[in-house]
Amino acid sequence: MEFKDYYAILGVPKTASEKEIRQAFRKLARQYHPDVNPGNKEAEQRFKEINEAHEVLSDPEKRKKYDQYGAEWRNVEAWEKAGRPGPRPGTTADAAGRGPGRVHYEYRTVSPEDLEDLFGSREPYSDFFYDLFGGRTGRRTAGPMPGQDFSAPVAVTLEEAFRGTTRTLELPDETGKTRRLEVKIPPGVDTGSRVRLAGQGGPGRNGGPPGDLYLEVEVLPHARFSRQGADLRTRAEAPYPTMVLGGEVPVQTLTGRVVLKVPPGTTDGRSFRLAGQGMPRSGGGRGDLYVELHAAVPANPSARERELLRELAALGGGR
Numbered sequence: 001m002e003f004k005d006y007y008a009i010l011g012v013p014k015t016a017s018e019k020e021i022r023q024a025f026r027k028l029a030r031q032y033h034p035d036v037n038p039g040n041k042e043a044e045q046r047f048k049e050i051n052e053a054h055e056v057l058s059d060p061e062k063r064k065k066y067d068q069y070g071a072e073w074r075n076v077e078a079w080e081k082a083g084r085p086g087p088r089p090g091t092t093a094d095a096a097g098r099g100p101g102r103v104h105y106e107y108r109t110v111s112p113e114d115l116e117d118l119f120g121s122r123e124p125y126s127d128f129f130y131d132l133f134g135g136r137t138g139r140r141t142a143g144p145m146p147g148q149d150f151s152a153p154v155a156v157t158l159e160e161a162f163r164g165t166t167r168t169l170e171l172p173d174e175t176g177k178t179r180r181l182e183v184k185i186p187p188g189v190d191t192g193s194r195v196r197l198a199g200q201g202g203p204g205r206n207g208g209p210p211g212d213l214y215l216e217v218e219v220l221p222h223a224r225f226s227r228q229g230a231d232l233r234t235r236a237e238a239p240y241p242t243m244v245l246g247g248e249v250p251v252q253t254l255t256g257r258v259v260l261k262v263p264p265g266t267t268d269g270r271s272f273r274l275a276g277q278g279m280p281r282s283g284g285g286r287g288d289l290y291v292e293l294h295a296a297v298p299a300n301p302s303a304r305e306r307e308l309l310r311e312l313a314a315l316g317g318g319r
Contacts, residue, residue: 003071006053014067018058025054029155030220051153055216147211148202154185154195154215158222161189162254162279171200171213183215188230188280193217224252230279230287237296238262251291253277260291268295 007014010024028050030036037043056062065073154167164187170178185195194214201211225232238249246264250257251274260272271292278287298305 004049004053006057006066009049009053010057016057018060021054021057025050025058026218026221029054029218033155033157033220035157035160051155055151055153143206144208145205146208147204149211149214150201151194151214151216153218155218155220156185156189157220158225158227159254160185161187161217161219163187167215185215185217188282189217189219190227190229190279191217191219225254227279230281231290232278232287233290233292235292235294236260237294238266240295240297242266243268243293243295249293251289253289260293262293266293269293 007016010016010021010028012020012024016024029047032043032047032050034040034044034047056066062073062077065076069076152169156165165185167183167185169181169183171181172178181197181200183195183197189195194216197213197215199210200213204210219227225234227233232254234252236249236251238247241247242249242262243266244264246266247262249260249262251260253274255277258274258277260274269292271290274289274291276286277289280286301309
């Protein structure tokens with residue numbers, strides 16, 4: 001099995017914390033996102049690798065197995081999920097005196113029934129295997145069993161999370177061919193949301209239903225807005241006279257600009273609530289947008305502006 005260095009893919013050390021892994025993923029996801037690089041196959045492949053690395057390293061259990069078993073970690077995980085007794089594939093030397101750093105492989109007899117439990121009805125071995133070891137004619141028959149559920153990460157921008165979007169997935173079928181599936185991601189999704197695609201998981205056994213595919217949503221950070229549930233927060237600036245005398249200030253929202261009415265005597269850093277200008281709620285309606293208003297200080301005031309400011313200071317203004 002080809003070994004992929006997920007730490008190198010994300011550009012983090014093996015001692016990286018969950019926060020550092022998440023930050024690295026978000027940074028790279030923004031850089032290589034297909035919407036940012038339309039038609040760039042290399043960027044698309046890089047984006048897939050980044051998602052794969054993040055899926056493993058952001059899961060404590062998967063990361064633990066990856067760190068311990070390297071390229072064999074998925075085999076170990078499959079072995080454990082199947083409930084197999086005995087040693088796992090590729091276990092390292094222990095107290096049996098085989099010496100540190102050496103790898104010892106132990107084997108046990110595996111029946112055709114075990115193979116079916118591990119691999120399902122799509123057997124990985126040829127007829128020659130069964131002719132040599134026997135057991136095919138005496139195999140047990142089980143009742144219908146549902147297929148395995150799968151999950152896959154998907155990154156969306158805040159704008160996509162606001163209005164909803166689509167993604168085209170390439171899924172392998174039982175024959176090894178790939179099929180394309182267009183998925184609708186509903187408005188209002190947040191990081192941690194799961195989009196269920198019924199019947200798009202692993203195939204069922206003995207007439208059982210197929211499993212489901214779950215998309216694990218990651219909403220990428222935005223340069224202008226921060227998000228708290230369905231509410232958004234942003235910053236805006238107003239000229240100093242407007243803060244003192246009152247007036248109107250344009251504020252950018254996800255749907256365009258709106259006018260914020262500033263009352264006289266507004267202090268620097270005051271927050272204003274714009275009702276219904278946030279993200280869509282799952283039950284209907286929208287959250288709010290909170291605007292933190294700050295005084296805009298001119299970097300290079302003119303001579304006349306300086307003169308007026310001196311007069312204001314002399315009158316005791318700006319206290």
